[in-house]
Amino acid sequence: MPVHIESVSHRYGTVAALEGVDLDIADGETVVLIGPSGCGKSTLLGIIGGLLKPSDGVVSLSGTPPVESLNPFTYIFQDFALLPWRSVRDNVGLPLEHRAIPAADRAGRVAAALALTGLTDFADAYPRQLSGGMRQRVGIARALVVRPAVLLLDEPLSALDAQTRQLLMDDLLAIWGREPATKIYVTHNLEEAARLADRVVVLSRRPGRVREVLRIDVPVADRARPEHAARLAEVQRRLWDLIRDEAATADREMVDG
Amino acid sequence: MAERRPIPFRGGGFDPVPRPIVPWLALVAILGLWQVASSTGLLPPLFMPSPATVMRALVDLSADGTIPRHIEASLRRMIPGWLIGTAAGLAVGIAMGIFSTARASGLPIVSALFPIPKIALLPLLILWFGIGEPSKIATIALGVFFPTAISAYSACDSVPRNLIRMGQSFGLPGADIVRKILLPGAMPGILAGFRITASVALLLLVAAEMIGAEFGIGAFVLQAGNLMQTDHLVAGVALLSILGLLISFGLGHLERWVLRWR
Numbered sequence: 001m002p003v004h005i006e007s008v009s010h011r012y013g014t015v016a017a018l019e020g021v022d023l024d025i026a027d028g029e030t031v032v033l034i035g036p037s038g039c040g041k042s043t044l045l046g047i048i049g050g051l052l053k054p055s056d057g058v059v060s061l062s063g064t065p066p067v068e069s070l071n072p073f074t075y076i077f078q079d080f081a082l083l084p085w086r087s088v089r090d091n092v093g094l095p096l097e098h099r100a101i102p103a104a105d106r107a108g109r110v111a112a113a114l115a116l117t118g119l120t121d122f123a124d125a126y127p128r129q130l131s132g133g134m135r136q137r138v139g140i141a142r143a144l145v146v147r148p149a150v151l152l153l154d155e156p157l158s159a160l161d162a163q164t165r166q167l168l169m170d171d172l173l174a175i176w177g178r179e180p181a182t183k184i185y186v187t188h189n190l191e192e193a194a195r196l197a198d199r200v201v202v203l204s205r206r207p208g209r210v211r212e213v214l215r216i217d218v219p220v221a222d223r224a225r226p227e228h229a230a231r232l233a234e235v236q237r238r239l240w241d242l243i244r245d246e247a248a249t250a251d252r253e254m255v256d257g
Numbered sequence: 258m259a260e261r262r263p264i265p266f267r268g269g270g271f272d273p274v275p276r277p278i279v280p281w282l283a284l285v286a287i288l289g290l291w292q293v294a295s296s297t298g299l300l301p302p303l304f305m306p307s308p309a310t311v312m313r314a315l316v317d318l319s320a321d322g323t324i325p326r327h328i329e330a331s332l333r334r335m336i337p338g339w340l341i342g343t344a345a346g347l348a349v350g351i352a353m354g355i356f357s358t359a360r361a362s363g364l365p366i367v368s369a370l371f372p373i374p375k376i377a378l379l380p381l382l383i384l385w386f387g388i389g390e391p392s393k394i395a396t397i398a399l400g401v402f403f404p405t406a407i408s409a410y411s412a413c414d415s416v417p418r419n420l421i422r423m424g425q426s427f428g429l430p431g432a433d434i435v436r437k438i439l440l441p442g443a444m445p446g447i448l449a450g451f452r453i454t455a456s457v458a459l460l461l462l463v464a465a466e467m468i469g470a471e472f473g474i475g476a477f478v479l480q481a482g483n484l485m486q487t488d489h490l491v492a493g494v495a496l497l498s499i500l501g502l503l504i505s506f507g508l509g510h511l512e513r514w515v516l517r518w519r
């Protein structure tokens with residue numbers, strides 16, 4: 001669903017985290033947010049998902065989400081946020097338990113999400129028994145089970161090692177091909193940005209403003225092809241040019257609060 | 258080519274190594290030494306009975322029903338006292354973990370009253386409830402209440418914020434967040450608190466029984482001391498040790514069962 005962010009600002013006490021962010025996101029689009037550490041990316045995602053009240057501005061959704069979408073704005077978390085006392089199946093089923101839907105539909109949704117993320121054989125395992133990559137698959141399955149209209153991902157791969165990250169990125173792309181949801185994806189990893197994004201939004205250092213919006217004209221499905229490698233490398237270089245100075249300055253700032 | 262020398266080994270030494278028989282050997286050695294000291298007259302029986310005498314006292318007093326009667330009297334105080342204190346402490350502690358108002362009003366009061374040695378309140382409680390059972394049960398309940406409230410509160414407080422945000426992000430109602438995220442997440446801390454409150458309950462039980470009771474292990478130990486029956490006295494102390502061990506054994510099982518996901 002199309003998401004509209006209109007002059008959103010946010011302050012934590014006296015610290016201005018975001019200032020006048022404007023962004024329109026099209027239905028089914030994947031927008032990747034990058035920017036120096038502490039520039040307000042997580043804050044913006046929290047505001048979009050309704051977990052934080054912006055100091056100023058509004059975020060709105062065009063149209064009504066489809067009825068089967070039980071939780072229109074759904075997060076996938078960096079630290080997975082799994083309940084360690086629940087099995088994989090019960091973690092994935094958690095968002096459905098308080099919804100008034102038939103038990104068969106509930107079990108069907110869980111089974112489908114487990115199958116889609118390759119977790120069917122691990123349904124009875126507990127999170128501590130799983131590797132980081134498998135844990136994040138549980139996080140993804142739990143998000144898909146509610147058929148989100150907008151998926152909000154805050155550095156979903158950054159707690160993983162490089163190889164697992166690569167594998168899971170491929171899986172995410174495969175899943176996304178079948179997911180109509182609009183995706184807003186925060187990352188520090190420019191390779192992820194170049195690989196996943198329809199558009200990359202570069203935020204300035206704190207207080208975050210939209211510094212540049214970069215559309216990547218290679219279709220997402222074709223980006224693994226060797227003939228596009230040079231173009232994607234150029235995109236990454238361009239993104240790095242945009243954030244390097246800001247990142248260096250942000251890094252030298254004192255962290256207050 | 259330079260000479261090759263193997264690298265000298267510097268690790269090891271501090272790694273824990275399982276030693277299954279050593280604890281029993283140590284116990285037997287201590288008891289053996291004690292028995293020898295008694296038999297040779299090094300330990301006068303008036304001050305310290307021999308292990309064999311204590312054993313005999315335990316057997317005789319069990320057989321004639323003395324020990325069971327005292328244990329029953331003690332458990333009839335300790336169990337209700339612990340249960341009442343725990344129930345009230347959990348209610349207050351969890352409320353402070355959930356509601357800001359309960360936290361703001363309750364935490365200073367609980368923290369201020371927590372350090373009072375609760376046995377000091379026994380005279381007051383005797384004035385309120387009389388010299389009988391209720392004042393002893395109330396002392397134990399009070400002693401258990403405060404540490405329970407504080408450990409339940411900090412257990413709730415230590416549940417990762419991100420799990421609660423996760424629940425909110427999926428639209429879980431507040432009651433569901435409490436039931437499915439906060440309470441299970443606080444369980445390890447709450448159960449760890451039980452170990453502390455069990456020992457508090459045992460301590461207050463003995464103290465209260467020494468202040469005024471006819472039956473109960475504390476009263477039994479005190480009477481034995483007054484009559485200089487050191488074998489009975491040490492037998493009573495041994496009972497307390499066994500009771501404490503049984504409680505901690507039971508709590509260990511409870512923990513392993515409740516926290517079997519760990």
Ligand SMILES: Nc1ncnc2c1ncn2[C@@H]1O[C@H](COP(=O)(O)OP(=O)(O)OP(=O)(O)O)[C@@H](O)[C@H]1O
Pocket residue numbers: 012013015016017035036037038039040041042043044206256257
């Ligand atoms: N609860 C809070 N209270 C006070 N300040 C906060 C709070 N949360 C974030 N901040 C500050 O607001 C700024 C933006 O935070 P935010 O987490 O949104 O940044 P970010 O871009 O996600 O950073 P990172 O790249 O490190 O994840 C930071 O400087 C942070 O220190």
Ligand SMILES: [Mg+2]
Pocket residue numbers: 041042043154
């Ligand atoms: Mg962040």
